[in-house]
Amino acid sequence: MSIPRKNRMAGLITAVTMAGLLSMGMTAGAAAQAPTEAAGPQSIDYWSLLFVFVLSSFIGLGIIRRVSRLLHTPLMSITNAISAIAVVGSIIVTGADYPTPIRIMGAIALFASMTNIVSGFLITDRMLKMFKTEHKQVEGGHS
Amino acid sequence: MIHGLVQFAYLIATALFVFALHWMNAPVTARRGVYAGVVAMVIAVAATWAQPEVVHHAWIILAIIAGFVVGVPLSMVPLTAVPQRTALSHAFGGLAAGLVGTAKFYLWYSEGAGNLTTFRMIAIITEIILGYLTFTGSLMAAGKLQEVKWIPQRPVTYPLQNLSNFALLGIAAVVGIALTISPTAPWAPKLFPIIIVLALLFGVLLIIPIGGADMPTVIAILNSYAGLSAVAMGFVLDNKLLITAGALDGSSGLILAVIMCKAMNRSFTNVLFGAFGQVQQKQIGGEQKVYKGETIEGAAQVMEQANLVVIIPGYGMAVAQAQHKVRELYDQLKKRGITVKFAIHPVAGRMPGHMNVLLAEADIPYTDLMEMDDINADMPQCDVALVVGANDVVNPAARYDKSSPIYGMPIIDADKARTIFAIKRSKSPGFAGIDNELYFLDKTWMLFGDAKNVIGELVKQLSGGSGMH
Numbered sequence: 200m201s202i203p204r205k206n207r208m209a210g211l212i213t214a215v216t217m218a219g220l221l222s223m224g225m226t227a228g229a230a231a232q233a234p235t236e237a238a239g240p241q242s243i244d245y246w247s248l249l250f251v252f253v254l255s256s257f258i259g260l261g262i263i264r265r266v267s268r269l270l271h272t273p274l275m276s277i278t279n280a281i282s283a284i285a286v287v288g289s290i291i292v293t294g295a296d297y298p299t300p301i302r303i304m305g306a307i308a309l310f311a312s313m314t315n316i317v318s319g320f321l322i323t324d325r326m327l328k329m330f331k332t333e334h335k336q337v338e339g340g341h342s
Numbered sequence: 343m344i345h346g347l348v349q350f351a352y353l354i355a356t357a358l359f360v361f362a363l364h365w366m367n368a369p370v371t372a373r374r375g376v377y378a379g380v381v382a383m384v385i386a387v388a389a390t391w392a393q394p395e396v397v398h399h400a401w402i403i404l405a406i407i408a409g410f411v412v413g414v415p416l417s418m419v420p421l422t423a424v425p426q427r428t429a430l431s432h433a434f435g436g437l438a439a440g441l442v443g444t445a446k447f448y449l450w451y452s453e454g455a456g457n458l459t460t461f462r463m464i465a466i467i468t469e470i471i472l473g474y475l476t477f478t479g480s481l482m483a484a485g486k487l488q489e490v491k492w493i494p495q496r497p498v499t500y501p502l503q504n505l506s507n508f509a510l511l512g513i514a515a516v517v518g519i520a521l522t523i524s525p526t527a528p529w530a531p532k533l534f535p536i537i538i539v540l541a542l543l544f545g546v547l548l549i550i551p552i553g554g555a556d557m558p559t560v561i562a563i564l565n566s567y568a569g570l571s572a573v574a575m576g577f578v579l580d581n582k583l584l585i586t587a588g589a590l591d592g593s594s595g596l597i598l599a600v601i602m603c604k605a606m607n608r609s610f611t612n613v614l615f616g617a618f619g620q621v622q623q624k625q626i627g628g629e630q631k632v633y634k635g636e637t638i639e640g641a642a643q644v645m646e647q648a649n650l651v652v653i654i655p656g657y658g659m660a661v662a663q664a665q666h667k668v669r670e671l672y673d674q675l676k677k678r679g680i681t682v683k684f685a686i687h688p689v690a691g692r693m694p695g696h697m698n699v700l701l702a703e704a705d706i707p708y709t710d711l712m713e714m715d716d717i718n719a720d721m722p723q724c725d726v727a728l729v730v731g732a733n734d735v736v737n738p739a740a741r742y743d744k745s746s747p748i749y750g751m752p753i754i755d756a757d758k759a760r761t762i763f764a765i766k767r768s769k770s771p772g773f774a775g776i777d778n779e780l781y782f783l784d785k786t787w788m789l790f791g792d793a794k795n796v797i798g799e800l801v802k803q804l805s806g807g808s809g810m811h
Binding site for chain 1: 356359360362363364366367368369372373375376379380382383386387390391393395396397398399401402404405406408409410412413414416417418419421424427428431432434435437438439441442444445446448449452461561562565568569571572573575576577578579580581582583584585586587588589590591592593594595596597598601686688693694695696698699702703705707708709711713
C-alpha cells in the first residue's frame with residue numbers, strides 16, 4: 200500500500216521535471232503570443248493553448264494515479280478547490296468596466312468559485328488532519 | 343510589463359498546483375499539498391486582481407466575502423455529508439463556468455464582435471454546455487445523496503430515455519453549430535439561451551436514472567466535467583492557468599471514475615446510460631430463504647475467541663453514524679490482543695474513499711485500513727468477518743451468477759472467513775435491490791438492528807465481560 204521511498208523520490212523528480220517542461224511550454228507560448236497581441240484582440244494562439252491542455256492532462260493523469268486510495272475523498276475535495284480557479288475569469292468579468300448585467304453574472308460566478316475555494320481547502324485539511332498512524336493516548340488514557 | 347508579471351505569477355501557481363496534487367500521494371505529506379494549493383490560489387487571485395482592466399473593486403470584495411460566509415459553514419459539515427458537499431461544489435463550479443461563458447458571449451456580441459472567432463465560439467459553447475449540465479446534474483446528485491424529498495432516490499426510467507436524452511444534446515449541438523457559423527447574426531442572442539436551457543435540462547435527465555450504488559462513479563464523472571468546463575473557460579479567456587488547473591481536475595475525476603468503474607466491473611456508458619436499478623425486482627421470488635439470527639452475547643463470545651477480525655464497512659455504517667462505535671469495538675478487541683483490520687472496497691459508500699475518511703474521523707489508524715486486494719489474501723485466515731452496513735461488495739453471487747446485475751464485480755471475500763456476522767437494518771434487500779447470498783450461508787449469522795446500536799451493545803458486552811467496569 201505505501202509507496203517505497205525510492206519510487207517516491209522518483210515521483211517527485213518526475214513531477215518537478217514535468218512542471219519544468221510545462222512551464223517552458225507556457226513561457227514559450229506567452230512569448231509566441233506577444234507579437235500577435237499587437238495585431239488585434241481577436242487572434243489567439245490556440246495551438247499553444249491546446250498543447251498546454253494536452254500536456255497538463257498527461258501530468259494530471261501521471262500524478263493522480265499515484266495518489267493513495269486512502270485519500271480519494273480528500274483528493275476530490277482538493278481538486279474541487281483547485282478547479283475553482285475559474286475565480287480568475289470571474290474576477291475579470293466582475294471587475295472590468297463592462298455593462299452591469301455582465302458584471303452581475305461575473306459576481307455570481309465569483310461567489311460560487313470563492314465558496315468552492317474556501318470550503319474545498321478547509322474541508323480537505325480537516326479530513327487530512329484525521330489520518331493518523333497510531334493512537335496517541337490509548338495506553339495511558341483508558342484504564 | 344504587468345502582463346509578464348501576471349503570467350509569471352500564473353506559472354508559479356501552476357507549479358504549486360502540480361505539487362499540491364503530487365503531495366496527496368501519501369497521508370504524511372498530504373497536508374503540505376493543501377498549503378501549496380492555498381498559496382497557489384492566493385497568488386492567482388492577487389495577480390488577476392492587480393491587472394489594470396480590473397477597475398471596480400467593491401463587487402469583487404462583496405462576492406469574496408459572500409464566498410467566505412457560505413464556504414466556511416460548508417466546510418464544517420459532518421463527514422457523512424461529504425458526498426453531498428462535494429456534489430454541491432461541483433454544481434458551483436459548473437455554474438461559475440456557465441455564467442462566465444454566457445457573460446463573455448453577450449459582452450463580445452454587443453461590443454467587439456471580432457472576438458467571436460470560430461475557435462472561441464466552439465470553446466464558449468463547450469463551456470456553457472459542460473458548465474450548465476454539471477450545475478443541474480450535480481444539484482440532482484447532491485439532492486439524491488441528501489435524500490431531499492422531491493428528488494426520487496430510486497432510479498427513474500422511462501421508455502426511450504437514452505434516445506430522448508441524446509436528442510436533447512443533439513439539438514443543443516445543432517444550435518451550437520449554427521451559432522458558431524454566424525455568431526454575430528441578429529438572432530444569435532436569442533438562440534443562445536436555448537442551449538443554456540437544453541444543457542440545464544440534460545443535466546437533470548442524466549442523473550435521474552442513476553441509483554445510489556452508482557453515485558461514486560457519477561460524482562467522479564461530474565468532478566471531471568467541472569474541471570473540463572474550467573479548461574473550456576481557459577480557451578475562451580486565453581488563460582493558461584485555467585487550462586492547466588482545469589486539466590488537473592479533469593484528469594483526477596477521470597481516473598477516479600475509471601477506478602470506480604473497474605471496481606464494479608462496468609463501463610462508463612453502462613453506469614451513465616445503463617439504469618442499474620432496472621434489473622433488480624425480477625430476481626426476487628423463487629424459493630424463500632431464511633436468515634439465521636444471532637444474539638449480541640453469542641456474537642461477542644465468538645469474537646472474543648478470534649485471532650483475526652475483519653470489519654467490512656459499507657454505506658450503512660455512514661447512515662447509522664456508527665464509525666465511533668466501531669472504533670470502540672476496535673479498541674475492545676485490540677485490548678484482547680486480537681488483530682483487527684478493515685476491508686475497504688473501492689465503491690463502499692457514496693464517493694471514492696468515503697469509508698477511509700469516516701474511519702479516520704473515528705481515530706482508527708489508517709495503517710489498519712486495507713484495500714480489497716490486500717485483505718482478500720488474508721480472508722481464509724480470518725476468524726470473524728463483521729459486515730457493517732455493506733451489501734453488494736460482499737455478495738458472492740458476483741463471482742458466478744451471470745444473471746446478477748453485479749456479476750463480475752470484484753468483491754471482498756467475506757464468505758471465506760470462518761464465521762460471518764452481518765449487521766443489517768431490516769430484512770429487505772440492499773440498495774441495488776439484490777438478495778445477498780452471503781447472508782444465507784451456514785456460517786453466517788445476522789445481527790438485526792441499527793448498526794450503531796448493535797455495535798454499541800457488542801462493546802457493552804465485551805467491556806462487561808472483561809471486568810473493566
